[in-house]
Amino acid sequence: MNIQINSPEQMFELGEKIGRQLKPSDVVVLNGELGAGKTVLTQGIASAFKILGVTSPTFVISRIHKGNPNFIHIDAYRLLDSNPSNFADLDFESYLASSVFVIEWGKDFVSTLTDQYLEINIDRGQKDDQRQVEFVMVGDRWDNFKL
DSSP states (O other): OEEEEOSHHHHHHHHHHHHTTOOTTOEEEEEOOTTSSHHHHHHHHHHTTTOOOOOOOTTTSEEEEOSSSEEEEEEOGGGTTSOHHHHHTTOGGGGGGGEEEEEETOTTTGGGTOSOEEEEEEEEOSSTTOEEEEEEEESGGGTTOOO
16 A cells, blocks of 8 residues: 655645554554655654654654554664664563554564564655655554555
């Protein structure tokens, strides 16, 4: 499934639509170059859980926003040149049953956490705010996912 986004506001709204369908143990992986809109999409997802003030955890790697479920935002950019086992060592799986995860730059690491995830690839379009958003549903958890 592919969607064209034409503004940061539309990216945020897309995140809210995704967030309303998420439940504990769901993992969303975001891929895209710097400035593609991953954090704006994450802010929209978080807003569906009434979580505000989400910022990119690039330097701290993750932020856990307590709630029901917890919302865990991970930025794996600083781990890209490391062994995937380094991601596993962070022990995120102990939070899996009670949390929703959004992992920026997580394609190389998600398999250490789950085999059921929603992968979202964001590519810049021809115009400044334009983005092409591709959804890849991995595992049967996502069989009924619709926007």
